[in-house]
Amino acid sequence: MSSAYKRVFKHKRYQLVVATILFALVTVSVWLPNHATLQSVFSSSEISVISKVWFFVSLYASLWTSMSLWQTLYLLLVGILFGINVSLIVFYVSRKQQGKKIESYQLTSLGGLISGILGIGCIACGSVIVTAIFGLAGATALYSIMPLHGYEFGLAGLVIILMSIRYIASRIEDPLVCQVD
Amino acid sequence: MVPLSIVIAGLFVGAGLYFGGGSSQPGTPLPQPVVTENTGTQKTIEDYVVEAGVDFAAVQACVDSGEKTAKIERDGQNGTDTGGQGTPWSILIGPGGKKYPINGALPESNVQQLIALARSEAGQGPGNSEQEVLLEAVNPVAADDHVKGNPNGDITIIEYSDYGCGFCARFHSTMNAIVEKNDDVAWVYRHLPFRAREVAEVSECVASLGGSDAFWLFSDSFFADQI
Numbered sequence: 001m002s003s004a005y006k007r008v009f010k011h012k013r014y015q016l017v018v019a020t021i022l023f024a025l026v027t028v029s030v031w032l033p034n035h036a037t038l039q040s041v042f043s044s045s046e047i048s049v050i051s052k053v054w055f056f057v058s059l060y061a062s063l064w065t066s067m068s069l070w071q072t073l074y075l076l077l078v079g080i081l082f083g084i085n086v087s088l089i090v091f092y093v094s095r096k097q098q099g100k101k102i103e104s105y106q107l108t109s110l111g112g113l114i115s116g117i118l119g120i121g122c123i124a125c126g127s128v129i130v131t132a133i134f135g136l137a138g139a140t141a142l143y144s145i146m147p148l149h150g151y152e153f154g155l156a157g158l159v160i161i162l163m164s165i166r167y168i169a170s171r172i173e174d175p176l177v178c179q180v181d
Numbered sequence: 182m183v184p185l186s187i188v189i190a191g192l193f194v195g196a197g198l199y200f201g202g203g204s205s206q207p208g209t210p211l212p213q214p215v216v217t218e219n220t221g222t223q224k225t226i227e228d229y230v231v232e233a234g235v236d237f238a239a240v241q242a243c244v245d246s247g248e249k250t251a252k253i254e255r256d257g258q259n260g261t262d263t264g265g266q267g268t269p270w271s272i273l274i275g276p277g278g279k280k281y282p283i284n285g286a287l288p289e290s291n292v293q294q295l296i297a298l299a300r301s302e303a304g305q306g307p308g309n310s311e312q313e314v315l316l317e318a319v320n321p322v323a324a325d326d327h328v329k330g331n332p333n334g335d336i337t338i339i340e341y342s343d344y345g346c347g348f349c350a351r352f353h354s355t356m357n358a359i360v361e362k363n364d365d366v367a368w369v370y371r372h373l374p375f376r377a378r379e380v381a382e383v384s385e386c387v388a389s390l391g392g393s394d395a396f397w398l399f400s401d402s403f404f405a406d407q408i
Contacts, residue, residue: 059287066348
């Protein structure tokens with residue numbers, strides 16, 4: 001199965017896809033909790049564009065102040081795995097030229113990402129997304145009744161993404177032949 | 182490659198569960214009374230109280246009476262009313278009354294940038310966006326609030342914090358640096374205790390019995406050991 005990865009990632013563009021998705025996920029994780037602050041900074045007419053850009057960029061340092069080491073590693077892991085997953089899907093679809101057809105593995109991959117993101121904890125000492133959806137009291141109550149206190153989301157996300165990667169890699173290795181009925 | 186990925190993922194998740202553990206979730210009480218110092222030694226709540234120069238028996242009696250519960254609940258309610266979804270949650274109030282949210286333990290450089298922004302927008306009053314309207318619910322600074330820095334400063338940063346939150350410990354250190362470097366900043370400490378409510382009660386009793394200096398001695402020392 002490793003030949004599938006070699007076939008895909010020998011192309012620089014797929015490596016770029018992984019890097020882009022990782023960067024996008026980190027950016028969302030850093031900016032989303034601070035969107036109101038960013039809005040204040042961005043809409044201000046009193047400070048220069050350079051100052052605004054610098055504020056946006058320097059917010060990446062909150063990866064170290066607003067997340068634990070393990071939360072940061074988890075975020076990077078989910079980003080890399082999802083990037084690999086998307087690269088494999090793009091490679092497979094473009095090879096088969098299936099265009100817009102949505103197959104089950106694509107939905108699985110999306111489910112993996114959503115579940116994975118639910119597991120990303122940070123500023124609020126918990127999942128950003130879950131807290132945003134259920135509110136603080138709701139998220140606290142939800143975590144308290146879960147055996148692993150919310151880590152289930154992250155765990156499920158990783159498993160689903162890995163399953164999706166494995167499935168697509170095996171499909172890539174299938175020869176492109178006409179099936180005999 | 183896939184089996185290797187699974188093994189690596191398993192290691193990450195396992196390590197996360199082991200080192201992060203359930204104790205990092207809201208609602209889990211801080212282990213009491215022993216607190217592990219970053220030096221590897223252990224201290225009790227009593228040690229912190231005594232270091233702050235306050236009699237522990239008196240603090241114990243104060244906590245048992247529940248006389249500080251209302252203040253802590255008022256703080257917490259105000260924290261969530263203003264849009265706080267976790268700790269640390271802070272509101273920076275500029276010279277003209279315009280308010281800026283600070284969600285989480287932002288780096289010192291970002292807080293400094295927000296202070297500079299607030300100074301440059303000194304003429305602006307409260308905004309009317311959805312978030313800004315929420316921020317207007319912040320209670321004015323009261324006599325029983327804990328203030329560090331310049332109480333008459335043009336900039337006020339009201340922080341809602343929890344003694345059981347590691348990120349609050351990091352932000353506490355950041356805020357100490359902020360008030361040290363900016364002589365026009367007043368730092369107001371309020372409670373949003375999801376994990377360490379008992380410690381919040383103790384801190385209020387320390388303040389009541391030993392005054393503002395004792396409160397800050399207790400808080401600085403406690404948070405320094407949580408980083």
